[in-house]
């Protein structure tokens with residue numbers, strides 16, 4: 402499977418695993434780290450279609466696509482076909498491989514404007530927005546990311562996907578939760594399968610993939626064309642190489658704590674280099690990432706607390722070294738016990 406290529410409206414993507422869009426998390430530094438470890442496809446943080454039309458100052462920062470991140474989509478959210486079409490035309494200047502429309506975001510600020518997952522309640526409008534985007538995008542494919550439905554009483558992803566396909570969407574990504582679930586419970590894989598059975602465009606399955614086993618499971622259970630990973634990549638860009646190895650039938654050895662800390666520092670360096678802010682302010686952005694790289698290890702709770710105090714790269718280096726020492730001292734203690 403690792404060598405299989407899928408085609409989204411003419412854009413070729415390796416059938417391994419893609420990085421999900423994540424506002425305030427999957428910024429350029431994050432995408433570049435995931436790409437380095439094998440993410441097959443990346444998506445920008447969501448950008449407001451209306452904001453772009455009124456030349457929001459963050460537009461360029463959010464829409465810029467660098468060659469290292471490709472194939473990459475710029476994701477837009479909005480509830481008005483005209484604004485969506487206008488925004489698509491503006492975004493085309495940034496030369497994205499794909500334009501993705503967010504119809505899955507559950508947060509009140511977005512659904513309050515009728516955008517995001519609110520569109521799961523209005524399939525006709527969702528189709529109009531998609532049609533307007535497709536027309537404006539010309540030869541650039543338009544995809545849509547949806548949820549399983551608005552609530553457990555209105556699970557309509559398959560019906561929605563069919564309407565979006567008819568409006569010209571080149572692929573559908575499905576997060577197997579309803580809007581009402583937010584991120585609670587488990588993603589429902591049966592609804593992703595239902596969407597796959599309902600359309601002939603590629604379907605991207607998403608929800609709760611945290612390692613190679615859960616990735617292979619979603620491929621097997623849903624028949625989806627590509628798997629997309631969000632939170633499972635927190636502090637763990639290695640997940641993409643782990644999956645690629647598993648799909649290729651190759652043994653995979655998890656990175657050592659030394660490698661994890663080295664990659665963490667490279668990630669922090671990248672955040673600082675790409676930020677327009679000074680080191681101390683940019684370190685605020687880096688703190689949560691540093692904490693995620695330490696997750697699940699011995700003593701990580703205490704270290705994560707210290708990550709949230711970091712205000713310089715040098716401090717991060719010192720913390721990483723202490724973290725390595727702690728892990729190694731623990732291993733040595735266990736060896737002493739055994740011998």
Ligand SMILES: Cc1cc2nc3c(=O)[nH]c(=O)nc-3n(C[C@H](O)[C@H](O)[C@H](O)COP(=O)(O)O)c2cc1C
Pocket residue numbers: 421422423424425426445446447476503504505506546576607608609610629630631632633
């Ligand atoms: C912090 C955060 C930000 C997110 N931002 C976006 C976004 O901008 N656009 C979008 O379509 N989905 C967004 N999502 C949803 C994810 O793309 C994904 O659908 C969801 O996290 C389920 O996948 P996972 O279980 O692999 O994390 C976000 C999720 C998280 C946790």
